[in-house]
Amino acid sequence: MDSSGKHKTRPEDREQTEAEIRKAHVICIVYAIDDSNTFNRLSLYWLPYIRSLGVNVPVVLVGFTQINNTISVLKPQCVEALKRIFKLCDTDKDNILNDNELNEFQRKCFNAPLQPQELDGVKEVVREHEPSGVGVTGLTEAGFIFLHSLFIQRGRLETTWTVLRKFGYGDDLDLREDFLLPFLEVPLECSVELSPLGYQFFTELFQIFDKDKDGALNRLELDSLFSTSPGNPWANTGFPHTTITTETGSVTLQGWLAQWSMTTLLDYKTTLKYLAYLGFEGDTRTALKVTKPKRVDRKKGKIQRNVFSCYVFGAPGSGKTSLLKAFVHKPFSEKYTPTTEPFQVVNSVEMKGAEKYLVMQEVEPNQVSEILSNKKKLDQCDLLCFVYDTSDANSFGFVAALREKYKIDHIPTVLVATKCELDLVTQRHEVQPDIYCRSLGLAVPLSVSVKENQMADLYHILTGVAMNP
Ligand SMILES: Nc1nc2c(ncn2[C@@H]2O[C@H](COP(=O)(O)OP(=O)(O)OP(=O)(O)O)[C@@H](O)[C@H]2O)c(=O)[nH]1
Numbered sequence: 001m002d003s004s005g006k007h008k009t010r011p012e013d014r015e016q017t018e019a020e021i022r023k024a025h026v027i028c029i030v031y032a033i034d035d036s037n038t039f040n041r042l043s044l045y046w047l048p049y050i051r052s053l054g055v056n057v058p059v060v061l062v063g064f065t066q067i068n069n070t071i072s073v074l075k076p077q078c079v080e081a082l083k084r085i086f087k088l089c090d091t092d093k094d095n096i097l098n099d100n101e102l103n104e105f106q107r108k109c110f111n112a113p114l115q116p117q118e119l120d121g122v123k124e125v126v127r128e129h130e131p132s133g134v135g136v137t138g139l140t141e142a143g144f145i146f147l148h149s150l151f152i153q154r155g156r157l158e159t160t161w162t163v164l165r166k167f168g169y170g171d172d173l174d175l176r177e178d179f180l181l182p183f184l185e186v187p188l189e190c191s192v193e194l195s196p197l198g199y200q201f202f203t204e205l206f207q208i209f210d211k212d213k214d215g216a217l218n219r220l221e222l223d224s225l226f227s228t229s230p231g232n233p234w235a236n237t238g239f240p241h242t243t244i245t246t247e248t249g250s251v252t253l254q255g256w257l258a259q260w261s262m263t264t265l266l267d268y269k270t271t272l273k274y275l276a277y278l279g280f281e282g283d284t285r286t287a288l289k290v291t292k293p294k295r296v297d298r299k300k301g302k303i304q305r306n307v308f309s310c311y312v313f314g315a316p317g318s319g320k321t322s323l324l325k326a327f328v329h330k331p332f333s334e335k336y337t338p339t340t341e342p343f344q345v346v347n348s349v350e351m352k353g354a355e356k357y358l359v360m361q362e363v364e365p366n367q368v369s370e371i372l373s374n375k376k377k378l379d380q381c382d383l384l385c386f387v388y389d390t391s392d393a394n395s396f397g398f399v400a401a402l403r404e405k406y407k408i409d410h411i412p413t414v415l416v417a418t419k420c421e422l423d424l425v426t427q428r429h430e431v432q433p434d435i436y437c438r439s440l441g442l443a444v445p446l447s448v449s450v451k452e453n454q455m456a457d458l459y460h461i462l463t464g465v466a467m468n469p
């Protein structure tokens with residue numbers, strides 16, 4: 001007998017199996033070496049079952065590797081895929097597929113909802129064989145997996161394959177590349193943003209996973225949200241401190257949408273993949289929007305984009321990180337920790353009643369040339385922000401030298417004078433900052449103090465300049 005063989009537990013088969021076992025002088029159980037489930041069933045099911053019949057003959061265990069397709073789809077990888085599909089179908093996240101969710105699943109996979117009596121029939125079959133497969137309101141994960149093992153054992157392998165394919169799996173049981181990353185054409189000077197459908201999807205996802213309804217996603221809620229994906233895509237970016245959180249570090253809806261806006265602007269392929277991982281219905285490209293080329297937008301005098309990117313330059317210790325942190329409402333810290341990892345933050349800014357997003361990226365001194373001499377990067381950014389420390393005489397020279405070295409006069413620029421609550425010192429540079437700015441037709445530097453929370457409306461001004469250069 002075959003240890004994965006739940007088919008032997010069909011009532012009509014069970015009798016026959018029992019009769020065979022009683023007649024046998026030796027029982028040989030075959031299990032799959034590379035599928036721990038079949039091995040587990042030896043001790044959990046078959047051996048107790050044989051003993052319960054009062055049969056006491058030698059039992060021989062035979063391990064084999066899975067060669068035949070029927071058995072190989074029950075591989076752990078297939079079970080993993082089915083578990084993931086179960087989670088995606090469980091739209092209210094109560095770990096049960098209720099009748100609505102089952103019907104939605106049927107409709108998606110087979111284009112045909114089940115009649116109420118058919119639904120009851122399915123649950124009945126599952127309950128009969130796998131009591132843990134049915135809960136009060138519907139099918140459990142175990143039941144869902146069992147149903148598929150039943151399809152497969154009854155020779156309806158295609159049924160399970162149809163399900164897997166509808167959910168984007170390829171023959172190797174991995175998500176297909178074209179499902180994860182459909183081709184999206186992004187012409188030069190254009191950027192990618194979320195479309196209204198995209199914002200709606202991420203908003204609904206947030207609401208479903210905010211189990212405690214406190215308006216923010218904590219670590220556990222995020223883990224559960226990302227459980228159908230390879231994991232949190234921002235694990236190495238300082239998230240959630242890159243955006244708006246509660247005091248305890250849970251990301252708010254505003255922060256969540258801002259974070260996806262930033263991801264889409266900087267790396268839309270990650271957004272496309274995650275839309276697929278997280279169960280966006282239909283073509284994931286409809287969740288995105290490719291903007292008009294910047295030049296066209298500017299000519300018309302009205303920028304239609306919603307997400308803007310700003311690089312922040314300045315000498316070490318001039319206060320860049322502090323500016324970024326203040327933007328996402330993180331507390332000021334006196335302690336100086338030089339930035340060594342890429343750091344970027346995002347928040348929404350209300351501009352004349354409309355919500356825009358500003359992405360601020362801190363540029364470490366050793367990255368400066370990589371960015372300022374890279375035409376593509378400069379084309380993509382909307383704004384350069386140069387920071388100098390008003391209490392440090394050498395600080396402005398750093399900025400002026402940068403601007404001299406690279407030809408960046410054509411890019412919208414804002415100068416920011418930091419630590420303005422401290423004593424102002426004369427800058428060791430041939431022209432003082434105000435005069436420097438006037439001579440270049442730039443606005444004079446904005447004086448701010450993060451420490452004293454005097455921000456001079458900086459973030460509005462930055463967004464405004466990005467929108468109307
Ligand atoms: N007094 C005062 N200190 C400030 C202010 N803003 C920043 N600082 C301090 O200046 C130091 C450097 O600030 P950061 O924001 O880390 O500077 P940074 O430009 O990011 O530095 P690097 O990452 O090393 O390039 C820290 O000790 C901050 O506390 C301010 O408005 N007033």
Ligand SMILES: [Mg+2]
Nearest residue numbers: 320321338339
């Ligand atoms: Mg820094």
